[in-house]
Amino acid sequence: MEPTVTLSDLVAQSSRLPRVPAEAADAYRSVMQALVVEVSETLAADSDYREFLCGNPPPLAENHRNHALFMDEVLTSGSYDLLAVTLPWLYHAYHARGVHYDYFPAELRLWQRAIAKTLPPEAAAPINAVYDWLLEHHGQFVALAEQQAARPPVRPPVFADVLDVLTEALLGGDDARVLALCRGVKDGGASLPELLLHLIYPVLQRVGDLWEDGRISVADEHQATAIVNRVLGALYYEETFPEQVRGRALVASSLNQLHEIGAWMVATCLELDGWDVDYLGANVPPDALLQKARRVQPDLIALSIAMAFSLRETRALIAALRAQLPGVKILIGGQAFLRLPALVDDMGADAYQPDCAAAMQWARAVRRGESR
Structure with missing residues (x-):
């Protein structure tokens, strides 16, 4: 009997992938848009690929742009465990809508061809080796996607x-x-x-x-x-907010994140705890957020990051905030860190908190000087 596939095994296998040279990762980033166009146009024109979609429309160029941004983060950071934890979820989400599992290796090969066509050989080879790893572990991704489909529902104990x-x-x-x-x-x-x-x-x-x-x-x-x-x-608007102000906070969701509920929850909990909050909502461009932060000079900035393809831009934003507002405390949270908490370590923030209540408690402690 074949042993059960575990996510921890796949993560361990991903750690053995050799790091892509920085020059190759930079070359990939410089041609990302061309790669997105190449893959999108090829997929849309070829009926063989559309058969794998089982009646679903071909993925939009935005999906392929997100793929390129995600791979840019993986290649630049060397966080190959991101591949191990993200691909099973992606397989599951697509397959649940009728997309055949064979679609994924077919699309990955399209990316490989586009990379080989667009990049010089010395840059294409190490990058396509990562795609080779994805293709080699296709069966494990399928097995983990099936395990996710069979998981029992999670029922929170309260309410x-x-x-x-x-x-x-x-x-x-x-x-x-x-x-x-x-x-x-x-x-x-x-x-x-x-x-x-x-x-x-x-x-x-x-x-x-x-x-x-x-x-x-x-x-x-x-x-x-x-x-x-x-x-x-x-x-x-039915709440009564405290008159005493603990400090000023700026709360926003990262660029490319269209859902804002998590950030809204943090902003509201902070307000109910006495903070004067500037809440910017979803999909905030880094330059706009940086400009706002310089103008209002907050004591605390809380950023919600839902998807891994936003990590690079958010990391750069945090570095810019550090340079221009050296005294500000920066808190991060969001779905991007739930599958792989180790991603928090190199973001440059002061802390990660998993929910709005924990964020409120941490902010209160920081304001009292109990946490750094």
């Missing part, structure tokens, strides 16, 4: 009964019912931060799992997120 009803109302598009349920939880004695941590975050996780499993559509997922935004807006 579990309300969570089921809230999920049904949310997926049914019943925003009035969602608002009534949340108000009922608050009337029962829960604070807004507790509601965010133990009900809103878990229900959005559940919606995300349903989307990954192909059980709801992109439209369903977007509608659920929109309802949560509207409900949280209503609850926000």
